[in-house]
Amino acid sequence: MLIACPECSGQVSDKAKACPHCGYPVKELGSGGEEETLIEVTPGIFGNNPFMHLMVGVLCLVVVGLIWYLVEWLRCRSTQLVVTTQRTILRTGILSKQTSEVRHSDIRNIQVVQGAFERMLKVGTLELSSAAQSDIEIVIKGVPDPQGLATLIRKNQ
Numbered sequence: 001m002l003i004a005c006p007e008c009s010g011q012v013s014d015k016a017k018a019c020p021h022c023g024y025p026v027k028e029l030g031s032g033g034e035e036e037t038l039i040e041v042t043p044g045i046f047g048n049n050p051f052m053h054l055m056v057g058v059l060c061l062v063v064v065g066l067i068w069y070l071v072e073w074l075r076c077r078s079t080q081l082v083v084t085t086q087r088t089i090l091r092t093g094i095l096s097k098q099t100s101e102v103r104h105s106d107i108r109n110i111q112v113v114q115g116a117f118e119r120m121l122k123v124g125t126l127e128l129s130s131a132a133q134s135d136i137e138i139v140i141k142g143v144p145d146p147q148g149l150a151t152l153i154r155k156n157q
Contacts, residue, residue, distance in 0.1 A: 081126070081140050083149065085156050088128060090138045102137050104157045106130040112146045126150060 002011045007024035016026050074094060082089040089101040108131045114124035124146035128138040143149060 083152055088153055090140055100138055102128050102130050106132060110150045112150050
């Protein structure tokens with residue numbers, strides 16, 4: 001029986017291994033002339049272009065770093081400590097605001113926390129608590145010269 005070659009449309013015997021005109025493998029077509037899928041293969045993610053994938057990984061780290069930096073920047077921009085002659089006020093928040101204040105006459109405990117790295121950068125954490133609360137009421141991290149702030153608050157008690 002003769003069949004049409006799918007490549008060159010020439011007449012080929014269904015028993016032939018390949019088309020005599022173009023060399024297309026006819027034996028694999030079978031009697032119906034339809035192809036069958038034997039295997040499907042996709043390239044490995046790193047095999048195609050490993051340098052590009054390494055660069056994408058580095059870029060992801062940079063993007064994560066930028067997002068972290070943006071979050072920290074927003075946190076710093078949305079936090080404000082105000083020391084007056086009468087009280088210390090901490091305001092935080094971007095969309096919603098939270099305010100905590102302690103009168104200087106009520107302050108019973110002032111804590112300044114600075115690690116070695118923070119001391120080199122001259123920043124630290126300032127914590128204030130009053131007699132009215134058993135817990136620390138105002139905590140602000142990363143303030144410049146926390147000892148100077150503590151001294152200023154003590155002078156106005």
